[in-house]
Amino acid sequence: MPQIRRAMNAGQKERRRDDVLDAARRLCIGSDMSALSMDAIAREAGLAKGTLYLYFQTKEELFLALLEQDMEGWLASVEAAFAEALPSDHRALAKFIAAGLIERPLMTQLFARLPAVLEGNLPDDVALAFRLRTVRRTDAFGACLERALGPIAQGQGARLSQWVFAMIVGVHQIANPRPRMQRVLESRPELLARRLDFESELADALTALLDGIAPTA
Amino acid sequence: MPQIRRAMNAGQKERRRDDVLDAARRLCIGSDMSALSMDAIAREAGLAKGTLYLYFQTKEELFLALLEQDMEGWLASVEAAFAEALPSDHRALAKFIAAGLIERPLMTQLFARLPAVLEGNLPDDVALAFRLRTVRRTDAFGACLERALGPIAQGQGARLSQWVFAMIVGVHQIANPRPRMQRVLESRPELLARRLDFESELADALTALLDGIAPTA
Amino acid sequence: MPQIRRAMNAGQKERRRDDVLDAARRLCIGSDMSALSMDAIAREAGLAKGTLYLYFQTKEELFLALLEQDMEGWLASVEAAFAEALPSDHRALAKFIAAGLIERPLMTQLFARLPAVLEGNLPDDVALAFRLRTVRRTDAFGACLERALGPIAQGQGARLSQWVFAMIVGVHQIANPRPRMQRVLESRPELLARRLDFESELADALTALLDGIAPTA
């Protein structure tokens, strides 16, 4: 299943690392993240279990890499879009964010599970490096928000950035029941009727939040 | 440690169930929730491991019961407070909510871990019953919010209630690093400087959210 | 295969612990000690792998228990024999020791491998407790030697005891080739001709050692 037999140079190694992450991503989407074993990832990637440990020191490091891959891509897409044109108003901004997350179904889920991952078997230096990159991303996204929200948010970008992420995580948890609960909900019409749509709910909630932060914008 | 040797009638059985939950609560606060084993809970409760299964079908049901106990208590306290006097403004409401959560340190944590619990080994009927009670609580808290926010929130209580909870979960995750990450943060002044205080951060974020929802209130 | 389904009281538990040790002993004799896995021991004992960990914290603790069981038995037999009649001379003492070891084929082997076991995954308190018991056994055997060797060994029992054990371990290593080497030896007559017999070789070597220690005895 792997394209190349042996990843010899840096480029091939990076591709192989990505292969592993892709395999993990496929499995996460298909079933449930917490049920994911290194064994299963290796099988899905068409590699031996030991090979995974050549690319990731521990399982947790792999998950972290998965999250960061998505976040970097997402952040880049936000920055690219803002460079072209800033959202016209809060609702547009909120919808843009929500739409971007829909394209990366795993990112929100991984972010929500982050605490569990961080508590696992993670070398301290990996945890620290992750945190430092998280700070950088928070600031970068904060800068985007400041530009979009105008003078009112000046200097508050990082905080707002965190509030936005808090809302994303929270709405995700409420609007995206995991498979098992999904099944339960589907057995009861009155519960099904109260189902929320993640994208629109998040857009609405973020709009309200932004409205509250920067009333006139 | 258990007061009675054998729980014969319904009252005694309920008390014993509560004993187990109290033991779990003590342990959760002391250390980390995900590292909690049935063995440890049984020991803390002064009971045998097997006995726990007389009161809870699975570990997950136990955690769910723990969460619900806290939520019911919290909801009752909210309702009691609102019956006496409604919060004077958004900030007062936000601070009241944040303060109530501080008094129940486990509730927020359990709520944040809910997806993991729900994906675990949980009988379908238990999951369903939990969900139905969650709906009831959501509506009850929603009604409180409608009363506090006035005409603007009319009919939106349940949704707002969920947004508020989303914000609680999200801010919790960002402001309460788990022990390991806490240690890592403490090793770096520049990270320590960015530490957030859960209570005040939540109050600010909720205030903004409420301001956005009901601008004039 | 296990006699009783569940070991409920202390006696049954001790018997079960012994069952596990017996299973390990059977496997050690049959094949090679270092090839012994907890998995194999559990299978041989007719128990689940996890059950072994109810009786021994780690694999190393199990091996230590195996060794101690043999040593206690051996020491008791030495003391019993000496209580009845002291060996008449050095050669008689040496032969008695060698004969006692032949009856416990595992003891010498385990003793020889002790360093490897002690370097494994052994809780510090278990290691300490083992060492303290080893000291007691050394002194007890030393007392036996002092009685047998007469005035010359007075106060030197413990040291002599250790020299005797050193000789036992060393001769064992030279005279008892492990299966693989045994096969190799058998393929060459000139090597086979130099084969040593553990029992007689040890008896001779110990006799010499005792002669050197206590010339007139």
Added chain:
Amino acid sequence: MPQIRRAMNAGQKERRRDDVLDAARRLCIGSDMSALSMDAIAREAGLAKGTLYLYFQTKEELFLALLEQDMEGWLASVEAAFAEALPSDHRALAKFIAAGLIERPLMTQLFARLPAVLEGNLPDDVALAFRLRTVRRTDAFGACLERALGPIAQGQGARLSQWVFAMIVGVHQIANPRPRMQRVLESRPELLARRLDFESELADALTALLDGIAPTA
């Protein structure tokens, strides 16, 4: 770190083989032998893991080579010393042996671990060749002993040689606790007080053994 990039002729290949052995020796002394991986040896030697397998069929062959290197050197030093002057008495001989071992800290350790190595993954032909060389060395050392001990040991050199080695291995095991046990001992004064010094203990034990073998010498 390796002097030459590619070992082309026999001389260079032998030097490279020695480089590997030297690297292994450095690591053995620094830490614990059983924890030594081919990876670590390769790194220390400045070579790739695969390269090691060009010089040694298996890990065990490498360890065997290490032991033999030390033994050949030691034997040569014994023969050289005896050619100059024979030890004046048993104690002098014993002290000479003990001192020679102190200079080769690895030799004793490797000899003690020999059974484990021999039981590992060792090609039969390698095992056989090792054994044949061991016989030669045993005889050579035996001849030295016969010369030193005089007529009494005539024809017994090889046996005595093995007894001496048995004593060396045994005293080594008793007097040189591995790091973990060393730590445990250091936590208890009563255990620390019973610590043995390898060199002097071996000298005493060997003196006694020689006295027993050849009383008048």
Added chain:
DNA sequence: AATGAATGAGACTTCATTCAT
């Protein structure tokens, strides 16, 4: 009702060895 011994699937990780490059 209570116990706690027993289960056993499953997790992560290591490392000697191989072999494509």
Added chain:
DNA sequence: CATGAATGAAGTCTCATTCAT
């Protein structure tokens, strides 16, 4: 000859759950 990525079997240990007592 040299490399080092890949292998994969093997290992130890955990823990939610069951069930004989």
